[in-house]
Amino acid sequence: MHTLQAIWRGLDWSYLIEIALSVIPALICITLHECAHGYAAYRLGDDTAKRMGRLTLNPLKHIDLAGLVMMVVFRFGWAKPVPVDMRKFKNPRRDMAVTAAAGPLMNLFICLIALFLYGLSAPAAYSRGGALYYLNEGLYLTAYLSLALALFNIIPIPPLDGSKVLYSFLSDRAYMQLMRYERYGTIFLFALIILGDLSGLNPLGRVTGWVFNRLFAVADWGFGLALRLM
Numbered sequence: 001m002h003t004l005q006a007i008w009r010g011l012d013w014s015y016l017i018e019i020a021l022s023v024i025p026a027l028i029c030i031t032l033h034e035c036a037h038g039y040a041a042y043r044l045g046d047d048t049a050k051r052m053g054r055l056t057l058n059p060l061k062h063i064d065l066a067g068l069v070m071m072v073v074f075r076f077g078w079a080k081p082v083p084v085d086m087r088k089f090k091n092p093r094r095d096m097a098v099t100a101a102a103g104p105l106m107n108l109f110i111c112l113i114a115l116f117l118y119g120l121s122a123p124a125a126y127s128r129g130g131a132l133y134y135l136n137e138g139l140y141l142t143a144y145l146s147l148a149l150a151l152f153n154i155i156p157i158p159p160l161d162g163s164k165v166l167y168s169f170l171s172d173r174a175y176m177q178l179m180r181y182e183r184y185g186t187i188f189l190f191a192l193i194i195l196g197d198l199s200g201l202n203p204l205g206r207v208t209g210w211v212f213n214r215l216f217a218v219a220d221w222g223f224g225l226a227l228r229l230m
Helices: 002-010 013-043 065-074 092-128 130-153 161-167 172-179 182-199 203-215 217-229
Strands: none
Touching: 013 065, 013 092, 013 130, 065 130, 065 182, 092 130, 092 161, 092 203, 092 217, 130 203, 161 172, 182 203, 203 217
16 A cells, blocks of 8 residues: 555656646547537438437547547547448538538637637636646647647548548549548658658648637637736
């Protein structure tokens, strides 16, 4: 028992909290992203995701372990795709594009809400500290990861959402040719994330940072409102 107590006291809690602050926001972003896909498909006539138990807020149903690790480590990643049966859509091209766009749009919405709450809670978080401080930091990371997930997924390379939106503007023949290279697209995306980060070029990070800095005006708005309410 004494040994367990020593181990417990010797744990680096700041490191564990940092991991939690990365994993929890990533799970929120991934889960709501996939739910948005499933819900959009359901409203457009495809109940496949609902029947397979994927129209749920349970993050365990949506986790792709490799994608989650990539999000935590590199700030870019993916989830287990929600199953969609295009044959159930009334207008397959249009409805597939709407379903694909729903995920990134949900992430953009999450980013804006999290930024506003981050700014709104900042004065109290920095004056009181404690759990409120970590909650505030979690909101910031949620906003950033959600935006990163949105921007990453609109890249028009299979299997990302951007390629499915692109489908609505292509002929069937052109789209099928594009989808033939889907497995190579995954390899390319791995390389883009990992090599970009290791090389220091990090094009995805630069674009995300540029957009994030401009959206940060929403956090400033929340911060200003908090000061007026104090």
